[in-house]
Amino acid sequence: MQHNCEQVETLISGYIDDELTQQQSQQVFIHIESCAKCQALYQELKQIQSGLAAMEQATMKDSEIQQLMSDKWATTSGALGWLLLIGSVSLIVGFIVVQFFANDQLSLAMKLFISAPIAGVLFLLLSVLRQRLIARKNDRYKGVDL
Amino acid sequence: MRTQLFNQYILQHSSGAFAMALQMLRSREEAKDVMQDACCALLRQARLPEDSQQFRMLLYKVVRNKAIDRLRALKVRQSDSFAEHEETLALPVSFSDGGGNPEAQIQLQQQMTLLKTALSQLSAEHRDILLLKDWQGFSYAEIAEILDIEPGTVMSRLHRARLAIREQMARLDEDCE
Ligand SMILES: [Zn+2]
Numbered sequence: 283m284q285h286n287c288e289q290v291e292t293l294i295s296g297y298i299d300d301e302l303t304q305q306q307s308q309q310v311f312i313h314i315e316s317c318a319k320c321q322a323l324y325q326e327l328k329q330i331q332s333g334l335a336a337m338e339q340a341t342m343k344d345s346e347i348q349q350l351m352s353d354k355w356a357t358t359s360g361a362l363g364w365l366l367l368i369g370s371v372s373l374i375v376g377f378i379v380v381q382f383f384a385n386d387q388l389s390l391a392m393k394l395f396i397s398a399p400i401a402g403v404l405f406l407l408l409s410v411l412r413q414r415l416i417a418r419k420n421d422r423y424k425g426v427d428l
Numbered sequence: 429m430r431t432q433l434f435n436q437y438i439l440q441h442s443s444g445a446f447a448m449a450l451q452m453l454r455s456r457e458e459a460k461d462v463m464q465d466a467c468c469a470l471l472r473q474a475r476l477p478e479d480s481q482q483f484r485m486l487l488y489k490v491v492r493n494k495a496i497d498r499l500r501a502l503k504v505r506q507s508d509s510f511a512e513h514e515e516t517l518a519l520p521v522s523f524s525d526g527g528g529n530p531e532a533q534i535q536l537q538q539q540m541t542l543l544k545t546a547l548s549q550l551s552a553e554h555r556d557i558l559l560l561k562d563w564q565g566f567s568y569a570e571i572a573e574i575l576d577i578e579p580g581t582v583m584s585r586l587h588r589a590r591l592a593i594r595e596q597m598a599r600l601d602e603d604c605e
Pocket of ligand 1: 286318319320
């Protein structure tokens with residue numbers, strides 16, 4: 283019997299939680315029916331389990347839960363910030379580009395010669411950005427500080 | 429997903445996660461901060477689980493890890509500030525049964541106090557797994573995911589935790605008599 287008790291003991295917890303295979307469950311059931319020691323352990327652990335289950339749970343106030351939710355104001359103000367930044371930057375860049383091409387003192391060839399490398403760098407940046415975005419989208423839990 | 433679903437899931441699951449954080453940290457303020465941190469971390473995710481139960485699991489996982497980080501920072505993982513926050517343990521319990529018998533009520537109340545005291549004296553490893561299973565009702569597979577352990581080790585760790593709290597309760601009971 284002693285050997286059997288050792289075998290069954292850990293399974294008693296699984297039995298309480300209904301996490302055993304049918305065969306294991308059967309094994310425990312038969313054993314605790316005939317072994318007073320394991321039956322007592324089973325009863326005690328079950329009591330602990332229901333005691334813990336009955337333990338009250340502290341709750342948060344509604345206002346505190348609201349704070350956890352995605353803050354609409356923060357999201358919209360964040361979006362607005364980006365919009366303003368991108369808007370003003372493109373205005374400035376546009377202005378400079380127009381000024382540059384409208385400049386009579388530089389020949390067209392010279393203008394192209396200067397703008398080509400800048401455009402090249404911009405395209406490279408864009409393609410890197412695109413790859414980053416795709417990678418981010420496909421990576422499910424990336425960035426969770428676990 | 430995004431905003432609407434996130435808010436819905438927070439409404440459903442944040443209280444349980446908060447209760448868990450409070451058990452770990454024993455301070456309402458700290459637990460609230462941890463919840464805030466965890467929600468921010470989740471919102472920064474490109475993608476969140478669409479399934480409610482999956483979301484709940486991830487929430488507990490992040491909350492627990494944030495709470496551990498905070499405990500490390502506070503260095504109060506063990507019960508040195510136990511007395512200070514004892515109010516969190518002494519909250520009244522609502523019983524659905526035994527309403528008519530005051531003696532049984534008192535005995536039940538005493539058992540509950542004993543259980544909570546024993547729980548607070550367990551190692552963090554044992555306490556957390558007991559809370560996740562018996563208090564919050566996660567399955568073994570979910571607990572493995574939350575605690576980042578092998579699914580096969582959940583049952584044995586949980587069993588050891590139950591034996592530990594049983595032993596602790598017996599010890600406390602002896603001290604009383
Ligand atoms: Zn036995």
